[in-house]
Structures are given as structure tokens and as C-alpha cells.
Amino acid sequence: MGKISPVSAKYIIHATISIEGVVDRPDVIGAVFGQTEGLLGADLELRELQRSGRIGRIEVTYDTKGGKTHGTIQIPSSLDKAETAIVAAALEVIQRIGPCDAKIAIQKLEDVRISKRKQIIERAKELLHAWIDTSMPDSQELSDEVAHSVRMMEIQEYGKDRTPAGPAILESDEIIVVEGRADVLNLLKYGINNAIALNGTNIPADVVDLCKQKTVTLFVDGDRGGDLIIKAMLSVADIDYIAKAPDGKEVEEITQKEILKALRGRIAVEQAKLETNEKGEQQPVQQQENQQGYRENFNHAERRESRDIHNRPRENRDRGRESRDNRDSRSRIRPEIRMPRREPEQQRSFSPEQAAKFKKTGEELVGTRGACIFDEKLNVLGKVPLTELYGTLKNINSGIEAIVFDGSIDRELVMLAENANVKILIGMESSVRPGEARLKIATI
Template sequence: MQNVDTTKYVIYADITAEGIVERPDVVGAIFGQTEGLLGSDLDLRDLQKTGRLGRIDVQITSSGGKSGGTISIPSSFDKVETAILAAALETIDRVGPCIARIAINRIEDVRASKRKYVIERAKRILVEMFDENILETEEITEEIKQSVRVEEIIHLGKDNLPAGPNVLDSDAILVVEGRADVLNLLKYGIKNAVAVGGTNVPPTIADLCAKKVVTAFTDGDRGGELIVKELLQVADIDYVARAPEGKSVEDMTQKEIVRALRQKIPVEQVLDQYKIKNQPRKRREITTKRKSLIRERPLCVRNATERAEAIAPRRIVPREVVPKVA
């Protein structure tokens, strides 16, 4: 019987016989034809009794009057003695009444197989168990930030649209597709984004767009293009920014977000591009004029005097003309 604690090698051999033979015939031939061949120290019967040699496993089938199969023998000897035993098997030329041939296929190092298993299993344990329970400092920090960002999200209107905390107070807002986009923008400190939640633009978005300078910031796919088209028809947006082709806003890095917003294009260009008839011209002119005042309003006004100076029209003072000296 194979001793799994001491087995070092397993001998694998192929057997062919010119006739029909069965497992007991093969085992008998192995013991009988190697007896006395290698001396008393390497007698297979004695080695199996002492546990130095494992159980001889034979798998054999017969077809068309011939037999063929495999033999495996576990060994706890070192390389040299195991090689001698393997060579002894190839001296067997008969099994029962049939001519037979045994050829060594390979000798497997059980310890190497175990080492390979240990390495692969250790990798899986490291990934599946340690990574789930042990967080690095950066991961702990990111997890806390993520929790804070989720708490910062508010919900607007009867449609309960996910939005950043500064949407209502900001003069300019970003309209994105979903909650994940709002979260990703919050990650980089952009708190004036609101999500439409799908291609069906809700009334809350239309009301917001009428009061603020709006940039539609959508994914770089077909869905993002459809949302832009619907916003152009039902809401008053001012600019359009798109994620890179095939990428979502929720997956963008800070640099990619900044680059995309810098490359936003005015809504007039987008209307021409999609050949969409937006609002009546008169209404559009009124809205554009109102929003232009929002864009031009000073960002930092400390007191009433500065506010008055900021919104007052500038007076043009002619420069004094100094005559040229001939």
C-alpha cells in the first residue's frame, strides 16, 4: 500500500501484450520476473512489505486479441534506486502465456508536485483570504472617503435625483447620467453634479437647467449620445462635454475629467451637429442673456461697495493725446 508520507517518486509505465491478459497476470509477472534480479536488497515483495514500495496499480484493457494499459508504482527510494527499479520493469518480456513489453513513460517527483500545489494554493489563500480582511493604510483612507462621499450625496425634487451637495447653490452645474458618475466626481472634489438617471429626462432637470449654466457631461458611448439629444430637446443646456470614446464618466481619472470639461463645446455647435431644433429663437435669446449675466457675475464679492462696482457699467475714459515733438 502506498505510504503518502514517505513516497518520493511514482514510476509510470506503458504495457502492451500480444494476447488477452488481466491485472493479476501483470502483477504476478512483475514480482516473478524481477525476483532475484536485483539482489535481496531490492526484492519487490520485501520492499512492499516494509513500505518502501507502494501498491502496484495496473489499468489494462483488451481489444482485438491484444491488451494494453498503464502501470504505476510509488517508491520511497532515492533517484538512483528508483531508476534501477524502473529499468528492471523493462526486462519483463512475458505476461502469463503472452509476449509483452513494458516501457517506462515517466517518473514523477511527488515532492515537486506537492511544492507546486503548495505554491498555487498559497497564492489563492493570499488573494481570497488575506486581501478581504487586511486593508492597507491607503485602502482604509479611501474607504472612509467613499463613505463620506456617499453621505454628501443629496436627492433633488420629487424624482429623488442623486446630486452633489452644491448643486442648488452653484450658478453652474454638470448634468451626468447616473449615481456612480456623481460619486466619481465627488471623489475629485466636484460637488455640483446631478444625475438624470436614464434617457428619460425628468422635470426636475429641466427646471434646474432653466436657472443655471449647464454642462451635459455624458459617457462616450451610444447611450451618452442619446441623453445629449434628449437634453437638447427638453432642457436648456449651454455646453456639452463627453467622456473619451468607449469610456464612462464613473471610470474616468481626475486628469481625464479635467481634460474633458476643458474641451466642452457650446450648445449651438451641438445643435447644428445633430440637426436639432431647440427652443424658439426669442426664448433662447432671453435665456442666453440671463445666463450670460450669471457667467459674468464676480465669484468673490466681499461687500456691498464692491458688488455695486462689479455690476456697474464701465466708463470709457479717453486717453490724453500728447503731441509729437518735431
């Protein structure tokens, strides 16, 4: 007898059987063939359909309990949909199986091709993914790779000590002093071409002379060696700013985002000197706070005020020992430290949820020149380029709780934000003191 396997069928008929008695599998199969014989005509005779391979093997599973038998019937079919439905309906006319009353109910008609189609789709996705990974890069990837290679080739040597440097070291008004050649290469990789290396703690004389002509940012590793470089440079060279890589990382290994964040958080060398401890070790507290996230002006005011009070008696004794001319000269070169206005408690406080949310958003926005707008539940209402922020605020007058953006807070922006009923404004820097506005102002 010719049969077809279930895997070659297009459809499967699923039915349940309930029998008022105890029967065997041959009784069920015999009832299916016997009680449908001649019912559907010669073309749909089940025995002939099975011989021709258009109906597959009838699978019967059953369980007998309490003198009654319950089970399922599965019949694979390669007929068309209409003929398969007719055969399925014919099964429900069976009323007796063996000597017992019985009832057969069709549960569903399954299209086997649907499951096969899903399997094909999943496999096609896997093949396409593997193909894309091994295919040729697009034009943008090619151009980026070429640009990176060219930048890496642009490294030059400066002075008689042949110090590694970027191609723009002479024409640029500002330079970045790093520790080694690998640091210069990493900065070149991301388009920063005004860096020059020290090659150790033995500072080259050419670098010292160059520092006298340029605005200098010293960019060191975030470890003990970086602190030693800072001490060495401060003793021999004219440095304007100091920046550090994240703790435990070196400049040569950090990403573009980390580089931009560190350079944006640089501190003035005068401030770094004020934060030197009694042993002369460099402790750039301000730099660490910039790298960690949000800082608020009133904290800096309290720390500076504390230092001024602590140092005032020593300064008075020094003034008593020195002449008026020396005192006047020292006061002219001493950096001016202005105390920020104390802002009200409600002005500067943030909830832990707000602080965490704003800190994370600020770190993500560094270098993007974008702005993120939040509602009162700290849901993101939208992200806009910084160039569109002013226009957005002009068209909105409510519903904004906070704005975090990669830019500077100025008076015009504060006025627009107040008119739009914004409660919190957070930027990278600010020319407006927190106490001069009705809304909360903070910097990253």
C-alpha cells in the same frame, strides 16, 4: 501483507508490457516477483519491500487482441530516486510471462510530489487572493476615502434660496451650473468644487445674479430634461458655455472620465443658439460630436456655410426694414463666425481603421495629459507624458505615423512633428489650421 497506497508514494514507475500470447493478471505479477527475486540483493527484494510498505500494490492493466496481450504496469514507490530507478530497470530483464515471450519497457518515472506541489501552489493563490480582498486597505485607499468624505461634507448653501453649491463658488472666476444637489455632490467627489445647483426649472434669482458676475458653464443631463433646463437658463441667465452628460446619463451618475470629457467638449452659447431649430428646441450638434470622438474642421465649415446661405435672404429682408443704426448695433454684438480654410482631400481623410484607432485612443487619453505614438501599422511605439513629447520629437526623425495626445496643437509642435516626418497629429484642440501644415491635423 503490508502495502502502501499510491497517494502516499513519492514516485510511480510506469512501464508497458508486450506479450506474445494470452496471459492473466496474476501471471504478470508473478513474473515481476519471481524473475527479480535475488537479482537486486536482500535490501531491494520486491516482496520484502512490499511487506515493509516501501513498494505499493502493483497495478496491471492489459488488453488481448489477435492472440497477443498489451498493457501497462504501475508500481508506487517510497524509496529514494536511485533505488526506485534500480527497481524500474530490473523490470526490463523480464523476458517471459507465463509460457509466453514478453517484453517490458519503462516509459517514465513520475514524481508524485510535483503534481502535489502544483496543487498546493494553486490553492495558496486562492487563499492569498481571498486574504487580500478581506485585508485592511492600504494608506492610499484610506487617504482617498477620507478625502472623498471631506469633499462630500464641503457642500454649502448659497443665497436666500439656500441653493446647494461647492465651497469655491464665490472665489472662483468660473462656475458650473448643474441641475440638482446630487450633481454637485458627484462633482465634489472628483475635486470640482465650483458647482452650483438649480433645483429644478424654476431658476433661483441668486443664481441668475451670480451668472452675471462669473464665466458660466451649464452642465446638464443627457436627456430631454437637460434640454428643457438649457431653454430655461438661456431665457433668464447669462450663460457662456453649455455641456451635456453622455446620452441617457445623468450628471450625478457619470464617472470622473465622463465628467472631464463632457466639460472639455463644452460649446459656446452663441453656437448653441445657432443650432436651435425652428421650434426653439436646443440641438447641441457640436456637443454631441465632441462626445462621440473625432471631428474635422471642414465639416463644421460646410455646415456653417450652409446655414449662412440659407439665412441670408431673411437677413437681407430684416436689414431692409431696420434703420442703419440698428443694423450697425446688431452687427457689433453678433458673434463672429470664421470659416476655416478648406483642406485638401488627402489632408483630412482617414481610413476606417485609423479613425477607429485614433478615436479609441483619444477617449482613453482624456484627462491624462499624455501622448500615444503610433507607427505606420498603427502599432503603439510608446506612451509619454505631454511634457516629454517635445523632447521626444527632437530626438526622432523617422518611423512615426501618428501622434494622439491630450493637449493643444501649436505651431512649435507642428514644426517639430514635420521635422520628425510625422504624418498625423491629433490633439484636443488646435491653434493651427489643417491647411497651414504639411501633415494631417485633427482634433478630438
